[in-house]
Amino acid sequence: MTRFVKPRKLSEWKQQQVLEERFEQKVDRLPEDGLTEDLDLNLKTLHEMLGYSNDLIIRDFICETPRHMRASLIFVDGLVSTEIIDDQIMRPLMITPVAEYKEHLLPPTEAVLHIKRSVLPIGEAKESAAFKDVVKSVLSGDTALLLEGCRQALLLNTKGWEKRSVSEPTAESIVRGPREGFSETLRVNTALIRRRVKDPDLRVKNFSVGTRSNTDVAVLYIEGVADHNIVEEVQRRIQDIEIDGVLESGYIEQFIEDNHWSPFPIIQNTERPDKAAANLLEGKVIIVIDGTPFVLIAPAVLSQFYHSPEDYYERFLISTLLRFIRALSMTIALLLPSLYIAFSSFHPEMIPSKLVIAMAAGRATVPFPSVVEALAMEISIEILREASVRLPGPIGPTIGIVGALIVGEAAVSAGIVSPIMVIVVALTTIGSFAAPSYNAAIALRMLRFPVMLLAAAFGLYGIMLFMILIVVHLCSLKSFGVPYLSPFTPRNLLAMGDSVIRIPLYWMKKRPNVFAESTDNVRLKPSSAEDIKPDDKWKTEPQTEEEQDQ
Amino acid sequence: MTSGKQNPKRKKNKTNSSPYKMTVQQAMSLNASTIIGVGVLTLPRSVTDAGHQFGWYSVLLGLLYGVLGIFVVVKLGARFPGKTFVEFSSEILGSQKVKWLGPVIRFPLILIYSLYWALVCSLVARIFGEVVVTAVLTNTPLEVIVGTMLLLCLYLAWHDVEVVTRVNEVLLIIIVIPVLFISLSAYQNAQMEFIMPLVPYDGYWFQLLQGSLPVMTSFLGFECMLMFNKHLQEDRKMMRYQIYGILVPGVLYLLIVIAGIMAFGYEELSRQAWPTLELIKSVNVPGLILERLEAVFLGVWVAAVFTTAGTWFYCANWTLSELIGRPHKRRWITVAYVLLIYLLAMRLGGNVQELFRTTDYAGYGGIVLAFVIPGLLLLIAMARKLDHRGEKEEESREAS
Incomplete structure (x- = not known):
């Protein structure tokens, strides 16, 4: 419900x-x-x-x-x-x-x-x-x-107030791709999307939310591509909001999401117009809110949160590899400290004997059990991270270096933490930054602590208990009627091609009907992939050159 | 001003109009992951006990029975699409003239099923606890392990059927791939002479039949399809995928049993308490990332046990609440039921030997409930010509 x-x-x-x-x-x-x-x-x-x-x-x-x-x-x-x-x-x-x-x-x-x-x-x-x-x-x-x-x-x-110009998105930076980001003005943002999708079927519907703030909210979708049930549901939920003010897209997000108690984000946000346009083409609904550069994408599924728009701009082998790396780094961000605790305090027999000697030597001077050590380090790294966000620009990186290097080094030489723990914490932190979306990374950062406690209580069994709990929870989540774990379950082979792996663009001939209507699902005209055959080019091009020479 | 006032009282929840139907792959996964459970750990012992080095023939025989069993269950369920076992059993056993007859006759039958599922759930949790306590967490009390596992089952039971099927679909992959990897790497210690000769001779045929009985019990779990029948599609591929659902654990069992026989020889194998665990201890990991694998295997196996115990408890709870006419998400009934199962799990069998004996008896009871009774019901349904296939389509066609 x-x-x-x-x-x-x-x-x-x-x-x-x-x-x-x-x-x-x-x-x-x-x-x-x-x-x-x-x-x-x-x-x-x-x-x-x-x-x-x-x-x-x-x-x-x-x-x-x-x-x-x-x-x-x-x-x-x-x-x-x-x-x-x-x-x-x-x-x-x-x-x-x-x-x-x-x-x-x-x-x-x-x-x-x-x-x-x-x-x-x-x-x-x-x-x-x-x-x-x-x-x-x-x-x-x-x-x-x-x-x-x-x-x-x-x-x-005669609208003409001072506004920020379109600039590069700061929260989602990529190597290859457009440098434009959304800004705070609704019309500018919808125009940025329109410029990318010049489809007459692109619909923009305006709403006014907030009894006092009267904020303009626009719902964008492509008629005939987006599932009309989802579109109606999104509009209905937005219209049902009766709040005094809407200051950011997060307000809308928290009112229209399906589950308030889940740590996982059920609606995605982005400040990249190209990402928004790509999601429109997949059949999703974009919600633009006046006054914020972050637009909402609904519905969202779990696998989207380790996707980046760059995946589609680079060649498929590279993007597949990058997705594997991201999935791996998110797993590390969630599980590495608890695995360390479980192995070092419950299953030392599983660690290769040479390594276990090295670990024991490092831990010899540490007065605390590994869980206390891990919790202390993880909490202090969270403090550092939070502090470096608030610090004024030029000081931020300095404090980061001071915290990470100097405090870590000093803690090791003082014998409070073991060197391996420092490696574990560093990997965990870096791993959580590799996740392309901030809110998914936060979920993992948050869930890391209960897993650590369970690992301290039950070892690997505790970690598995928690993983099963998360799986059951993820299976029960739905975003606007779309199961959160799709395309993995219910399995959709067509959509699986664009999940952990990313198949070549010319194989994505049909649009998977996870979010979209199944009536018009052609993405790629069947002929266009076959037209370009490298062999033909080799044959024809030199001939024309010769003709030109003659 | 507020937009809500301009559009007063809209209909809430337009979605969720049609009942949930699982896909064929989900039915397969549900079947397979329910079957793969605690049986895997003791199977090599029980088959080589009777069949010696030919024990793996018993696995093949058991697989054959399993396919037959799921065939009967699916055939029976297909006659009553969109109905649970509780609903269609009263139709088969009762009469149309005397309305009260069906519910009255089915009552003890369904109660037996519910209690059986509760019993096997508690046994699975208990065996699981025993293994974890002996193999990895030696200092943790048994009660805690059993309790946490049952709490997970309780959490699952609070959700809808579609969540159960999705959980099974996800976890099956997490279970099968590592187990396949581990059981294949167990062949590094294989010696051909342990399994020779390949063809059983005279006296063994009867022993193999005898050995196939415990194998049958380790294929139990497909009988849950009696309840999940409510959410099965009417699809021609359904039967095929349900049989795949038996074949997945069948192939895994076969691989593990053959690996066990080839690594230890039947004499050693039939005297071990947890032969599969011993097998995994003997495996070396290439590259020396991990010194030993049994903790990893047990980690994966937690998921396997959870899908078994969780689904069984879900069925037990579902049958009971449907029998007494309450929605099956009634939380306090579920909590009470979990407590009952916990008490059962802690009370049954003093030591591991007694526990094994109880499990055997429960397994024989399970054979009756999973193979014999559905077969009888199918015969009755065939004799009475009860068949609702295609009725809904006709209705909708008439309506349109």
Whole structure:
């Protein structure tokens, strides 16, 4: 069963109810056709609704086109581009029309339409009669044009706040691939995706989430490729969120995920547009949230978390090898310290005799059992890692070196930890960094500690107990109806080609129906792989060269 | 303002409309990993006890019985698609006129099945505990090992059937590949003279038949398909894959038994308590990464035991709760049942010898429940011409 609306306490619910009512009252205090013909009254109402905030700017002026009348522009300072307002709104409105204009006597009600149709050279404009809409669009960066004697306001898109330009993604860096990353603006992000998938079937659906923050959320999918059940489910869950504010994609993620208690991430996030586009083509749904460069990818399965977009850009043998290495390093990150504990304290007979002598010599001066030693080292490395994230840029690496090398070296020579333990901890830490996605690596870092305790209690048997527990848990997870362990179980041979291994792109002729609709599953036209035969090229190309020479 | 208010009260949970159906590969894995369990450790002893160096013929014979058994079970289940054993047994045994007859007759039968599954689950947990305590964790109390294993079973029993099948599918790979590797590398000590002559002569035929009886007990586990029948697809490939599910443990058993006979000779082999474990101790790992393998084998074997005990407990719990008409995820009933199994496991048999004897008796009971009763039920169903194959398709066709 899926639960995505967090259960709330009755008191909280009531409180929220009161808040919502107050907000609704504020907004709904006026009748639906709220705007009156009296401009001053309209302005006063708007002022009151926004509580005389200082960043709200009301510019009164005399409009000359299409007729002489009073008008007002309302916008929020900082959210709009003043150039657009100056050049494209004020200028055409204030210039006295040339003699050809015959419509001086247009009634004010039709003036709005006329202005929209033939005066303002601005891309997006719509008229509205409700205060609610006016306030909402002004707050999201539009400019409202109010005219004397007119019951309608014109809402003009003048969004132009300071924004970060498209830059290289910092959290997911790769060697080969595009350097563009998402930025904080929703439209920029959807455009980045559109530029990669110029498919008329690409759908962008907007939602507004957050009763107070009114954050824009866009759901992107390719019609006919994405499973429509999943698309509907994603939209339904997003619409069911009733929270006051959404500040990052993590808010949405935590409300729409299937299992709140799992350590494993059930929804993937990325700041790479190429990754998002590739996932769209696989039939997944992308959720873009305004104000964050991290977009969500749903549904997600476990094997995705050790995939990197680079795998598809490099040749298949290399990417397969890299995936093996990543899977191995994630296993090391999870299990190496506990294996060390299990072997050294329960099954020393399994270690080759020469090694066991070396290990015993290293441990001879260590006063603690291996589990205490391992826990202490692992915890201190976690502290180091957390500290180096917070430290200001230039100091970070220095502290890393100080912590890892000097403290480790000193601890060994002081006889507190054994040298092998230092190797184990170093490998574990590096292994967890090899995982391409941060949230999956965190899950492994977290699970490492209970395994260590179980290994200390039951040796290899404890590790196996924990692994079985994790397997059962993973098998029970589902992401939007897709089993988390697919394609391994239920087995899907078509999708297995792109799991631990990565088969050549020209073998991926069909789209596996794990996430996608099975109706149109052709990825590669059957002819295109056979067209390119190296033999033919060898035969034809030299001939043409010879012809050219002649 | 809130979008939820614009779209009030939508239907929740549109998904999950059709009942879960497992794939044929999942059915195979479920079968195979349920069968591979504690039998693997003692099998070489029990077959060479009776059949001497020809013991591996008994494994072949047992495999034949196993295939026959799964054939009967699948044929029986296929007549009642989408129904569990509890549901269709009352239909076979009861009458359509007297409604109460079926449930009343099936009650003791199902109860016996449930208790049998509980018993074998407890025996598996106990034997597992004994092996772990003697071989690797010598200082850990038996109670803790048995208890933790049963806790894992309990955790599995709280989930749906689809989770059980997926767990089996994943763990089968984790079990089969290392066991295959280890049993193949056990051939490094093989000596041909131990297994010669290859063809049994006069007096041995009867002994081989005798030896095939314990082999039959180590193929038990496929009878769980009686319950999982509810989630089986109506697929022509189903029978083939179910038989593969018997063949996987069959081939593993055969490899291990032959390796055991060739490494130790039957006389030595038939006197060991855990012959497979001794076999693995004799294996050398190339490259000297690990000095000895038995801890690794036991680690893998935890998974094998878990898939056996877990599935059996799942079936025991499922039958019981279906019998008393409660949903099988009722947590407190499950907890109580686990406690019962724990007590059974700790009470049965004082020492290992007595435990082996109890296991033998339980195995013979299992043969009756897994081979004889499904066969009888199939005969009755055939005689009464009870067959629901293809009914749903017809219904849906009529509806459309």
